[in-house]
Amino acid sequence: MTRGQKIISEWYAKKGWQQFSFQKEMEIAFLDGYSGLLNAPTGSGKTFAMFLPFIAAYIDAHPDDYLIRKDNGLQLLWITPLRALTNDIRKAMQTVVEDLGLPWKVASRTGDTSAKEKQELKKKQPEVLLTTPESLHLMLAQKEYPKMFAGLQALVVDEWHELLGTKRGVQLELGLSRLKYLKRDTTLKVWGISATIGNLEEAAEVLLGNDIPAERICIIRAKLDKKIVIESVIPENIEEFSWAGHLGIKLLPQVMEIVSKSRTTLIFTNTRSQSEIWYMGILDKYPEYAGVMAMHHGSLDNDLRNWVEEALHNEMLRLVVCTSSLDLGVDFRPVDSVVQIGSPKGVARFMQRAGRSGHHPGATSKAWFVPTHSLELLEGAALKQAIADELFESRDPIVLAMDVLMQYLVTLAVSDGFYPAEVFREIKTSFAYADLEWKEFHQILDFITSGGKTLSQYDEFLKVEIADGLYKVNSRRVAMHHRLSMGTIVSDVNIRVRFLSGGSLGTIEEYFISKLKIGDTFWFAGRNLELLKFKDMTAFVRKSTGKKGIIPSWMGGRMPLSSQLSSKLRDKLDEVAVMMDHQSPEQHQDIEVRALKPLFELQSRLSHLPRKTEFLIEKFRSRDGFHLFFYPFEGRLVHEGMASLFAYRISKLKRVNFSLAMNDYGFELLTDEEILLEQALEMDLFSTENLLDDIQQSLNATEMARRKFRDIAHIAGLVFTGFPGKGMKSRHLQASTSLLFDVFSEYESDNVLVKQAYQEALQFQLEEFRLREALQRLQKLKIVITRSEQPTPFAFPILVDGLSREKLITETLEERVAKMTLKYQKS
DNA sequence: GACCTGCTGCGGAATG
Numbered sequence: 011m012t013r014g015q016k017i018i019s020e021w022y023a024k025k026g027w028q029q030f031s032f033q034k035e036m037e038i039a040f041l042d043g044y045s046g047l048l049n050a051p052t053g054s055g056k057t058f059a060m061f062l063p064f065i066a067a068y069i070d071a072h073p074d075d076y077l078i079r080k081d082n083g084l085q086l087l088w089i090t091p092l093r094a095l096t097n098d099i100r101k102a103m104q105t106v107v108e109d110l111g112l113p114w115k116v117a118s119r120t121g122d123t124s125a126k127e128k129q130e131l132k133k134k135q136p137e138v139l140l141t142t143p144e145s146l147h148l149m150l151a152q153k154e155y156p157k158m159f160a161g162l163q164a165l166v167v168d169e170w171h172e173l174l175g176t177k178r179g180v181q182l183e184l185g186l187s188r189l190k191y192l193k194r195d196t197t198l199k200v201w202g203i204s205a206t207i208g209n210l211e212e213a214a215e216v217l218l219g220n221d222i223p224a225e226r227i228c229i230i231r232a233k234l235d236k237k238i239v240i241e242s243v244i245p246e247n248i249e250e251f252s253w254a255g256h257l258g259i260k261l262l263p264q265v266m267e268i269v270s271k272s273r274t275t276l277i278f279t280n281t282r283s284q285s286e287i288w289y290m291g292i293l294d295k296y297p298e299y300a301g302v303m304a305m306h307h308g309s310l311d312n313d314l315r316n317w318v319e320e321a322l323h324n325e326m327l328r329l330v331v332c333t334s335s336l337d338l339g340v341d342f343r344p345v346d347s348v349v350q351i352g353s354p355k356g357v358a359r360f361m362q363r364a365g366r367s368g369h370h371p372g373a374t375s376k377a378w379f380v381p382t383h384s385l386e387l388l389e390g391a392a393l394k395q396a397i398a399d400e401l402f403e404s405r406d407p408i409v410l411a412m413d414v415l416m417q418y419l420v421t422l423a424v425s426d427g428f429y430p431a432e433v434f435r436e437i438k439t440s441f442a443y444a445d446l447e448w449k450e451f452h453q454i455l456d457f458i459t460s461g462g463k464t465l466s467q468y469d470e471f472l473k474v475e476i477a478d479g480l481y482k483v484n485s486r487r488v489a490m491h492h493r494l495s496m497g498t499i500v501s502d503v504n505i506r507v508r509f510l511s512g513g514s515l516g517t518i519e520e521y522f523i524s525k526l527k528i529g530d531t532f533w534f535a536g537r538n539l540e541l542l543k544f545k546d547m548t549a550f551v552r553k554s555t556g557k558k559g560i561i562p563s564w565m566g567g568r569m570p571l572s573s574q575l576s577s578k579l580r581d582k583l584d585e586v587a588v589m590m591d592h593q594s595p596e597q598h599q600d601i602e603v604r605a606l607k608p609l610f611e612l613q614s615r616l617s618h619l620p621r622k623t624e625f626l627i628e629k630f631r632s633r634d635g636f637h638l639f640f641y642p643f644e645g646r647l648v649h650e651g652m653a654s655l656f657a658y659r660i661s662k663l664k665r666v667n668f669s670l671a672m673n674d675y676g677f678e679l680l681t682d683e684e685i686l687l688e689q690a691l692e693m694d695l696f697s698t699e700n701l702l703d704d705i706q707q708s709l710n711a712t713e714m715a716r717r718k719f720r721d722i723a724h725i726a727g728l729v730f731t732g733f734p735g736k737g738m739k740s741r742h743l744q745a746s747t748s749l750l751f752d753v754f755s756e757y758e759s760d761n762v763l764v765k766q767a768y769q770e771a772l773q774f775q776l777e778e779f780r781l782r783e784a785l786q787r788l789q790k791l792k793i794v795i796t797r798s799e800q801p802t803p804f805a806f807p808i809l810v811d812g813l814s815r816e817k818l819i820t821e822t823l824e825e826r827v828a829k830m831t832l833k834y835q836k837s
Numbered sequence: 838g839a840c841c842t843g844c845t846g847c848g849g850a851a852t853g
Contacts, residue, residue, distance in 0.1 A: 091846065121848050144847045178846070256842050281843050308845060334844045352842095494849045501847090521840060566843045646843095671841090717838075734849045744838060811841070 014066030032232040037063040045200040045222050047214035050232035056203050057102050079113040083135040083161035090168040093120045096140035119145050143182040144497040151424045156192050170202035175405035177414050177498035183440040184418045191436045208404035216407045221439040237374040238364050242390030244605045251384050254810040258351045258382035259291050272346035277331045278363050279351045282307040283563040285331045289536045305536045306332035310516040348377040353389050356572040357396040358403045384609050391600040392578040401574045409442050412762040413725035416454050423474045424489045427482030453762050464757045491730050500721040506548045522562045533559035570645030571674040580643045584622035613803045617796040625791035630798050636684050639805045641676035644784045649677040651776040658708030660690045671812030678808045696788045714771035716751050723747040
């Protein structure tokens with residue numbers, strides 16, 4: 011045992027803590043100079059597992075004088091995706107450092123750090139610095155930044171799974187490639203910490219890049235046998251449970267029973283407005299929870315959210331209704347129960363949420379799944395199976411993001427400047443740009459120095475100047491603008507909600523406030539508010555005594571059901587079909603399947619329950635027209651693409667206008683006249699041949715790319731969004747990025763940013779890869795076509811989606827949906 | 838650039 015290791019194990023003993031097995035492994039790997047990835051869940055002591063071996067290595071390198079104050083500069087750089095985490099981790103590390111008597115400083119540097127503190131950091135280096143990917147790049151944009159990292163020994167990326175697969179991750183890869191380049195004569199140890207995902211090996215590969223020798227890399231898996239128990243909340247009367255919907259508020263009583271039996275509960279909802287609705291619902295029906303209940307979502311003010319986290323930590327709250335804003339987060343005390351309302355859409359996400367419950371190590375986590383409509387209940391069974399089979403989603407790394415690269419090059423030019431050949435070699439060591447071609451790199455260089463082919467007339471695009479081969483920004487204005495717009499997160503313009511008496515509650519979208527008149531009341535942040543006036547992008551409000559109010563909705567991403575969960579759902583459905591054939595669903599092991607028996611019987615009677623080897627298509631005629639329902643069970647985005655693709659291919663036979671609707675399970679094509687389905691099937695509707703062409707034809711690919719280009723232009727630094735706090739109209743920004751898109755499209759056919767926009771639309775909007783795989787799967791299936799007189803249980807949720815889209819809501823949609831229960835069907 | 842239900846995340850000047 012080395013001296014360092016001895017000191018560390020003594021420290022553990024003194025604390026009375028047990029060491030996890032991976033702690034030992036970590037020590038060995040770290041002391042032997044490996045880089046790698048630690049796979050460990052939150053709350054498993056991973057920070058110590060990483061930090062203590064680092065200390066041990068330091069002690070071993072300085073055996074005689076490690077307790078003496080020296081100016082050896084920054085030793086460890088610790089990067090997290092969340093500002094708030096830097097504070098928590100700093101406290102933990104501070105404890106260690108003080109306990110061991112090390113004369114070290116542990117500091118953090120994020121957007122919260124004051125200008126004065128930043129100055130001090132520059133003057134006197136702390137030994138350990140905690141920061142975010144964005145702040146790292148801001149440091150790289152400072153003059154003489156290499157000095158700062160001269161003594162750096164190791165770099166740790168915490169919660170790497172959160173960054174992998176995002177442009178923030180790519181930006182971090184670039185920062186890493188620079189730090190490795192600065193330390194190229196010695197070895198910089200690079201470590202990632204990641205929760206369990208489907209592609210851990212790839213995650214390590216992406217983080218470490220291709221310049222660390224394979225024999226110096228290892229992956230350590232913390233085997234912590236955390237038991238997770240999942241229970242679906244079964245509607246008491248399934249016959250009266252709605253076939254469609256997304257709120258799940260019908261099950262409020264059952265959920266509150268769970269809450270009442272737990273000391274603390276987290277209720278996860280899928281959308282921000284849904285959490286407002288649940289909060290309001292609870293307050294209305296269970297007023298005794300006022301005061302011990304809170305809400306947490308991304309549009310609430312930070313102060314409010316911090317308070318909630320703090321109160322949860324101190325056990326002052328019994329119940330928090332939240333969105334995934336609490337997914338990652340402050341390492342707060344675990345709660346008794348976790349409740350998930352509606353589909354969690356992915357296995358890993360559900361696991362992470364479930365992991366929030368269960369107190370001490372070794373304790374069982376308990377999570378409840380609450381369906382929001384009948385068929386969704388089957389997802390509960392699929393989830394359990396997926397977790398038992400350890401089927402986790404992968405996070406696919408982003409490669410060749412030209413916008414992020416462009417920002418990075420300007421960053422380097424802002425500080426000390428760069429030589430292209432050198433930087434090209436450097437970034438080629440990263441996973442993201444390993445395949446970058448010199449031609450593309452050159453186009454970007456050309457763009458930042460001369461505005462490329464089309465923008466050379468405009469000074470604002472000529473950012474970087476070349477002198478003796480050195481690319482450098484000399485204009486103070488350009489440098490300032492660049493520092494002001496760093497990062498890869500592009501946000502919409504939001505309206506702040508503020509009390510006239512002062513105090514901000516959070517933000518809502520422009521669109522929502524534009525629907526309101528002065529004097530209207532709306533429900534936000536768990537309060538009923540009256541709109542008083544609207545000024546400078548701020549909505550001033552006061553508390554209202556009224557009970558009713560409109561609830562804001564926000565435009566967010568539409569996360570599709572993951573392919574893992576979809577696949578398990580298809581498996582479950584297959585089991586159901588087999589059981590129904592044998593007339594024995596009551597014997598099925600899953601409580602969800604048993605509960606859904608009447609629904610499946612009806613589906614079977616009206617249409618068909620597809621086996622895994624079958625592809626069900628339903629025909630149905632209503633006063634709205636001819637409906638075709640397809641059920642690939644592949645997630646919403648794939649269905650969106652597939653619906654357009656099928657519509658396009660069918661319309662080649664006969665010109666018809668289609669109206670489309672979809673959900674995570676299937677999609678609908680609606681027409682005024684009968685569709686020639688059989689004929690279309692014969693002409694190979696599911697073919698992957700000419701897929702790209704057909705997609706381009708069927709969807710407005712240009713419009714999709716234009717939307718993607720907006721973010722790309724922001725990240726690449728083509729538009730300046732103004733000084734902080736000074737709002738700029740979103741319409742204005744929209745117009746300028748749109749204009750750039752048009753100009754590039756017309757005059758520069760090979761523009762890398764425009765190409766990227768099309769690529770992103772294909773990859774992320776259409777999930778082209780998944781679509782292709784899905785089509786290939788469908789080709790092998792036996793097609794079953796049924797015709798029914800009324801919408802089937804499978805069809806109904808999609809039909810409802812279509813109804814709201816078509817705005818046929820005369821007798822409120824809600825009423826129509828409410829009527830559609832089994833009970834109604836039977837009568 | 839649209840709202841059909843749709844998440845999360847970070848940064849940041851100079852002047853008066």
